[in-house]
Amino acid sequence: MTAVAGIDLEIHAGEFFTMLGPSGSGKTTTLRMIAGFEDPTAGTIELAGVDVAGVPPYERAVNTVFQDYALFPHMTVADNVAYGLKVAKTDRSERARRRDEALAMVRLPGYGARKPAELSGGQRQRVALARAIVNRPRVLLLDEPLGALDLKLREQMQMELKSIQGEVGITFVYVTHDQDEALTMSDRIAVFNDGRIEQVATPEDLYEHPVNEFVADFVGTSNVLERDGERFTVRPEKIEVIGPGASTDGLVTERGRVAQVAYAGAVTRYTVALDAGGILQLVRQNVGEAPGVAPTQGAEVVVGWRPQHAAAVTGAKNKEEVAP
């Protein structure tokens, strides 16, 4: 079985780089190859210009924050954090200083004497992070590190991770299947699908200009339409509902019927079945309009968007393109 094939990635120093994709898409395998837990059958992995394929994990200047944190249960928090320094035979006073620095950075000073079992999930996550950055690796790998946390804590940790990365200046390679997380935190994102990379781009580029249907669908809501043999996608928030008599200047318009209305607090989501075929999702901010303005279920509506907001896409995976 091939987990990943034909991956070509270049990650810049100091970058927050995210590998995004559904489970089984090869992102974790790629991460494990960078860490040295798996070896590629072909190709090279270069770290700062040096080929490290075949170099064991303990000789790579790369550290990992594991999905299950992998804290040593028989050691205290302090010993966990200092583990890498200890095996590297860093001298005692420097070890203590860097350990305390790292614990302070993840805002857990004074927790050194505790055992991992005495910490909450969020605190364990921080210890795992401190244990990895204390070694000052060239690259820090993070394998779905926030997956086990609840939503509030996850959002808080996203911001913290981002600010810690800015502080230490280490290259972060982050694996997630959560598109919001990827868009929020990353400098650049690689979208993985079925062992291949579909697109590498900045969050904005990825969202506004997805190169194919898979990316359009995985990052955001797909909204793929086909008109005159051209397939394209429009993001839901770019679509307006045009009131009767309102100007449609510079807009592409379509007629349709509201099939579904879903109220979601800040916004309301509409599903519109277009007369010319196809279904569009669109969202409207709930800004407190007079009653009767917002479309209701079953209403005939005209929707429109600016042509520059329609991004042409190709099929998700062009099997024909794969050379034998």
Added chain:
Amino acid sequence: MATDAVVVKRSAGRRLAGLFNGRPRLQIGSLLAAPMAWLVILYLGSLVALLVTAFWTVNPLSGSVIKEFSLENFEELVNVPVYREITWRTVRTAILVTFTDAVIAFPIAFYMAKVAGRKTKALLVVAVLMPLWASYLVKIIAWRAILAEHGVLNWALEPIGLHGPGQGVTSVWLTMSYLWLPYMILPIFAGLERIPDSLIAASEDLGAHPFTTFRKVILPLSFPAVVAGSIFTFSLTLGDYLAPKLVSNEQFIGTSIFDSITNNQPFAAAFALVPIVVVIAYLGVARKLGAFEHV
């Protein structure tokens, strides 16, 4: 009226279920009554009987048991050199067997838990369990045959000018190490299986050489399992009498108890308390070593 009609229709089984519903103490109590009775009456009861008998004596002339409290048996165990020697020989053998089994079992268990693929693992578990399916007496007799003067061991050693251990303590050590090996392998295997692979990966990732990872992560985390296995090998060796009887001419605690049972039951009972006391002391030491901390 309608309610009554429903109640009348309920079957005996449903009424019984109704009785138990919402009464957790009754549920647990009726579930555990039979095994608890077995445990208390037969198991603890016989232990108490053993303890009481140990303080009785035997009339040397008539051979009848004098049911009066006396410390005579224990004084004899402590003061007569041959009994001290027997106790020490047995404990020494138990320690040796435990150590031998731990050294042999750990690599096997490690291979099974962390290296072997699924198929090999299943095969090895069966291979380790298989000797337990054979009668233990048969296995001792097999060892007796191997170690006998004209046995296969001497036949194999003869061309290189060596001679097997013959009947004696060394043969007891070999036989018991063989007999109890599975009891050491299986707990260690289970203990190693419980160590997540990510901990080993994390250690390597943090720069630890595999040997350091073994010493700092795998060994401390599997130590409780080694102690668990050692409790089996140690106590089984202490209590056994058939292996010493069949492959040695030396007396061990088990053989001494066996030999005294017919003519001096109180003394046999007192001697039987020695392994119990030793094992309790052993568990105390294991606890001190922190063996039960991460279970």
